[in-house]
Amino acid sequence: MLSYRHGYHAGNYADVLKHSMLLQVLKAMQKKDKPYVYIDTHAGAGAYSLNDEFAQKTGEYLDGVAKLWEANNLPTALADYVEAVKIFNGEFDQLTVYPGSPSFVDAELRPKDRMVLHELHGTDHQLLEEYFDQDKQVRVIKGDGLQGLMAAVPPPERRGVILIDPSYEIKSDYIDVAQTIIKAHKRFATGVFMLWYPVVKREQTEAMLNLLKNSGIKKQLRIEQAISADSDEFGMTAAGLWIINPPWQTDELAKAALDYLAPILGRADGSVTVKWEVGE
Numbered sequence: 454m455l456s457y458r459h460g461y462h463a464g465n466y467a468d469v470l471k472h473s474m475l476l477q478v479l480k481a482m483q484k485k486d487k488p489y490v491y492i493d494t495h496a497g498a499g500a501y502s503l504n505d506e507f508a509q510k511t512g513e514y515l516d517g518v519a520k521l522w523e524a525n526n527l528p529t530a531l532a533d534y535v536e537a538v539k540i541f542n543g544e545f546d547q548l549t550v551y552p553g554s555p556s557f558v559d560a561e562l563r564p565k566d567r568m569v570l571h572e573l574h575g576t577d578h579q580l581l582e583e584y585f586d587q588d589k590q591v592r593v594i595k596g597d598g599l600q601g602l603m604a605a606v607p608p609p610e611r612r613g614v615i616l617i618d619p620s621y622e623i624k625s626d627y628i629d630v631a632q633t634i635i636k637a638h639k640r641f642a643t644g645v646f647m648l649w650y651p652v653v654k655r656e657q658t659e660a661m662l663n664l665l666k667n668s669g670i671k672k673q674l675r676i677e678q679a680i681s682a683d684s685d686e687f688g689m690t691a692a693g694l695w696i697i698n699p700p701w702q703t704d705e706l707a708k709a710a711l712d713y714l715a716p717i718l719g720r721a722d723g724s725v726t727v728k729w730e731v732g733e
Contacts, residue, residue: 464514467692481700494598
């Protein structure tokens with residue numbers, strides 16, 4: 454249950470989608486002066502070396518962020534994303550480190566904002582705690598992120614972005630995630646909930662998403678990139694974000710980004726979807 458390490462997958466096509474859109478949501482939140490909280494249920498280690506054994510074993514980043522590294526004329530979401538990764542890598546402009554979700558957020562955090570990060574894996578929790586040592590705006594919690602989410606909402610700021618990005622290592626994760634989001638939304642109906650999901654078995658993923666779609670919650674947007682057609686063979690064929698209460702123009706920014714990414718990161722039988730599954 455605790456074997457998953459994101460280092461194997463850091464910077465892959467799913468991260469490109471997740472982090473490019475996370476940045477746009479954060480930038481939208483900053484358009485109002487009021488503070489907000491960022492809550493991450495499965496925060497990971499904070500940052501990942503692309504030269505270590507995890508990244509080198511799979512090389513997934515080579516078919517993700519690396520393909521955008523030298524690109525020009527990127528759409529807004531991807532341009533902001535690549536710039537953020539380059540800043541994180543420092544003055545030498547070489548892709549050697551990939552920031553995790555908390556690191557992307559940390560770079561955007563204003564003095565009045567804060568982060569609550571949950572991580573259950575012992576090694577990753579320790580790395581995360583060391584990464585944010587002495588940072589008073591960040592609280593790092595070792596524990597189950599879904600339980601932690603319920604304890605964290607509603608936040609005193611009454612504004613927040615929640616990223617739910619589990620490993621989905623066991624089948625029950627899918628239903629547990631959907632049920633937790635529905636409960637959390639009842640406590641914090643104005644929060645922006647960003648659920649990352651993989652497509653390994655389409656029926657499993659859709660069962661989770663249908664629970665959300667049929668929950669009565671309004672404003673639910675699907676953003677999905679399939680690098681190939683659904684398959685019964687082993688492996689992830691698509692990844693997406695399911696966003697509740699997305700900020701204005703999130704759909705337009707996502708469509709421009711995915712249309713650009715499709716021929717670069719996907720295959721001939723791949724597809725992109727940006728669809729309001731539930732309107733206002």
